[in-house]
Amino acid sequence: DADVTQTPRNRITKTGKRIMLECSQTKGHDRMYWYRQDPGLGLRLIYYSFDVKDINKGEISDGYSVSRQAQAKFSLSLESAIPNQTALYFCATSDSTEKINEQFFGPGTRLTVL
Amino acid sequence: SQQGEEDPQALSIQEGENATMNCSYKTSINNLQWYRQNSGRGLVHLILIRSNEREKHSGRLRVTLDTSKKSSSLLITASRAADTASYFCATDAGGTYKYIFGTGTRLKVLA
Numbered sequence: 001d002a003d004v005t006q007t008p009r010n011r012i013t014k015t016g017k018r019i020m021l022e023c024s025q026t027k028g029h030d031r032m033y034w035y036r037q038d039p040g041l042g043l044r045l046i047y048y049s050f051d052v053k054d055i056n057k058g059e060i061s062d063g064y065s066v067s068r069q070a071q072a073k074f075s076l077s078l079e080s081a082i083p084n085q086t087a088l089y090f091c092a093t094s095d096s097t098e099k100i101n102e103q104f105f106g107p108g109t110r111l112t113v114l
Numbered sequence: 115s116q117q118g119e120e121d122p123q124a125l126s127i128q129e130g131e132n133a134t135m136n137c138s139y140k141t142s143i144n145n146l147q148w149y150r151q152n153s154g155r156g157l158v159h160l161i162l163i164r165s166n167e168r169e170k171h172s173g174r175l176r177v178t179l180d181t182s183k184k185s186s187s188l189l190i191t192a193s194r195a196a197d198t199a200s201y202f203c204a205t206d207a208g209g210t211y212k213y214i215f216g217t218g219t220r221l222k223v224l225a
Contacts, residue, residue: 043215048212101162103149108156
């Protein structure tokens with residue numbers, strides 16, 4: 001969905017490096033999410049934020065941190081990347097005022113940690 | 115984990131046939147959603163069914179929900195090659211709006 005953008009789209013890095021993945025949205029949604037996807041495991045929730053001052057851990061937050069710089073921006077950081085963080089990362093948004101809490105996904109960031 | 119599980123993990127059918135995939139979950143829910151993912155891309159919302167609904171239709175999609183069995187099914191009728199994708203169910207973990215996704219069903223429709 002072009003309204004949710006992620007940068008970079010692909011990244012190869014080395015063990016121990018700090019990495020930041022960025023997500024921006026023009027949908028005006030208040031809720032934002034970060035997921036990782038591994039083959040055969042579906043999507044797992046890393047962190048979520050229901051507004052600028054609200055940050056919550058998901059299923060697998062260890063090794064990750066997030067920052068909600070503005071309503072439209074939600075970044076995910078890996079302070080010291082490790083190989084098992086190699087995965088496809090998705091940002092998503094949703095609107096709390098909508099009856100259907102549909103999530104809109106970005107195109108994903110493919111991260112490889114060597 | 116409250117993760118849902120889809121069954122089967124993979125499904126291969128001929129164009130024109132119907133495709134049925136199932137989702138089981140562990141906790142009470144307010145609603146359940148189905149998403150589609152084309153290879154390596156972001157997920158796209160297909161349909162939502164609320165806990166007080168038993169069946170819902172949208173075009174060639176039919177979703178059922180059985181809260182007593184904690185299960186849902188997605189039926190795609192008259193499948194097309196373009197339906198080839200992975201399909202995921204997502205549950206709202208007891209109304210928290212923190213959605214938990216299942217492991218997905220990979221559907222391949224042969225032309």
